[in-house]
Amino acid sequence: MPAFPPRRRPRAPVRPVRPVRRARPVPAVLVALTLAATGCTVANSDAVSGGANGALQIVLPQEPPTLEPCESSLTATGIVVRSNITEPLIERDPTSGELKPLLATGWKVGDDGRTWTFTMRDGVRFHDGTAFDAKDAAFTIERAVGSKLGCNVDGYVFADSELKVAAPDASTLTVTTAEPDPILPLRMSFLEVVPTGTDTKNKVRKPVGTGPYRIADWDIGISLSLARSSGYWGTRPAYQAVRYVWRAENSIRAAMITSGEAGIVTGLGPEDGAGDLGVAYPNNETTALRMNGNEVPLNDVRIRRAINYAVDKEGIVQSLFLKLGEPAGQLVANGVVGHDPAIKAWPFDMARARALVAEAKAAGVPVDTPITLIARNAMFPKVAETAEVIQNALGKAGLNVKIKMLDTAAQLEYQLHPFVPDAGPVLLLIMHGNQAGDAGFTTSQYLKSDGPQSRFGTPELDRMIDEAERKTGAERERAFAAVLRHQNDHVVQYAHIAHMRGLLGISPNVRYKPDSATTDELRLADVRPAK
Structure with missing residues (x-):
């Protein structure tokens, strides 16, 4: 059985951009009123809560679009x-x-x-x-x-x-x-098994599985409840029931963990108010801008390189992410087969960015063509502020960028093939986590010309990816590292921003140790009451 190396988080220096005003503490009365207004209950109520009555409540930033x-x-x-x-x-x-x-x-x-x-x-x-x-x-x-x-x-x-x-x-x-x-x-390991007879023409919302929990109730827009499966073949999980709810506002989710209403809260930021109940972990996610190189002016490599120079990655990490991450120069994080530690983040060089835009303009490229920067609500803490910082930087470089914030379903139409038709030049803010531990899963999806999440590529890059896929061991590692370098040097479909770290709110009544897979796969069997 092949094994892949454990992930390790590299360190990198950070440099600030404009200062970000720290959030003021939220008064207790305001928290209580806000929780009531959003339909939240308080601790020790009849709601499923963190470790109460054998049940667990988990708060997500958004409702799952499907359980297919x-x-x-x-x-x-x-x-x-x-x-x-x-x-x-x-x-x-x-x-x-x-x-x-x-x-x-x-x-x-x-x-x-x-x-x-x-x-x-x-x-x-x-x-x-x-x-x-x-x-x-x-x-x-x-x-x-x-x-x-x-x-x-x-x-x-x-x-x-x-x-x-x-x-x-x-x-x-x-x-x-x-x-x-x-x-x-x-x-x-990515194929979740379903029984014969499952619909093959339509995706299902409520699947039947073999896991430790079954779906008890899904009140659309309100909550999703799971019940412990009495006939589970494996070790019986600690909680008899799990209830998922979702709150888009980070401070509300943080208040639910500090008030004792929730057992686990996902997607928090360092300034959201979870305090000592916020646990940082390496989540293996990388944020980046995907550039549609088929549309003017993004079809000119000088513009794509200018975007890389114009984005102050170190400043974003320090001022917006508050050091929960490090600047990225590639789409896979350390510990993934193919990650090349020699690939560094593009330096912040606004003068170089402006010069490239001016050079393209002199060559006849219509650099003032409106470019849409698309980001997803609740993708990560301060995502809207991150989009604004990028928009401001690209404006200083000489580009015309407008922001469009979308919910998950609408954003996925831009992220996944066949894509939104006639959308014009688009910069898509993505967050990619390679939980498989092998760059082949990233390159075939995000870099190949016909990849489901790739907007363009080159025959040479496609050839390099195909050859890397057939290799094993150290040769595979070197081959995929060469693919990632070629992307940066010759194709430039991405402006990488940061390798992220997550922040999970965990109640004192709950015992759970997050790992690099937690963002994509929070295994309930690993969650236990503290007592």
Whole structure:
């Protein structure tokens, strides 16, 4: 079973931009009134709360757009679904990178390097009482990979691979790839298993899985409740019920953790008021601007390079992120196979940025063409302020940038193929987390010409990615590092901003240690009462 190196957070110097006014403490009376106005309850009420009555309340920045398992590689879905409601055949330890058995107890590859055989776990049942076997695993793959369902996991994890699957008996699954794929078991860790009979024409909102929790109730726009599955095959989780609610305002979420109403609160910032209950962790997320190089003026590489020089990454990290991160020069964080520590963040050089814009203008490039900077509400703390700082910097460089803030569903239309038609030149603020630990998952998705989240590429970069995919070990690491350098030197589709750190609010009544996967996969089985 292949293992990947643990993630380590590199350090980098920071440099301030304009000062940001610190938030004033919120008076207790105002907090109480605000909680009441938003429909929140108070601690010791009848609501599901942090460790009260055997139940746990988790507060998210936004409602999950869907619980469709084949969309669980999307953060807003995966944080609820993965390894909670549904489970994969194999799971990856986020700390060690080791692949571990889950619904599959073992796997091996044939001499041809193309056919993998997986052994299914006995005694597993879905929430509806039906028994799990190899046919369900085969069905899950065929439903999600290469189908017309349009699953995010297809493009992101499998890169539209052609797979042949078979279940010769109830305990055996075989998967054959067109070409040798040394990391197929790692890819399988992203496929959440569903039973045969699950809709293959439409994505489901309320899946049936084998996980420790089943869906009890989803009151759209209000809350999502999970109940402990009485027939779970594995270790029984500590909490009998979990209730998810969502509050877009960071200070409201922080107030819910300090008041004792919530057990866990996600997506906090250092100034939101959680105090000592805010726990920082390396979340493996990288923020960046994706530039549509097919549209004027972004189709000129001088403009794309100017944008890189104009954004003061160190200043953003210090003044807006309050040092919860470090400036980034590539789309994958340290600890991911292919990360190159020699790649540094582009230096902040406004004079160089202005010179490049002026040079492009003199060559006939219409640099005053309006560019839309799109960001997602609640993507990370101070996302709106970050967009404003970038807009201001690019304006000083000589570009005409307007901001458009969108909710998750609308932003995904810009992020994922086939994209919004006739949108003009777009700078899309993204946050990418490579939880697989291998740059192949990033490059096939974000850098290849036909990648589901890539706006353009080059034949040379596509060739380099294809060659890197076939390599293993140290050769694979070097090959993907070369891909990332080539992107920066010749393609410049991205202006990388920062490798982020997350901040999780954790009640004193709850014991949970966040790791690099927490942002995308908060495993409820790892959460326990403090007493």
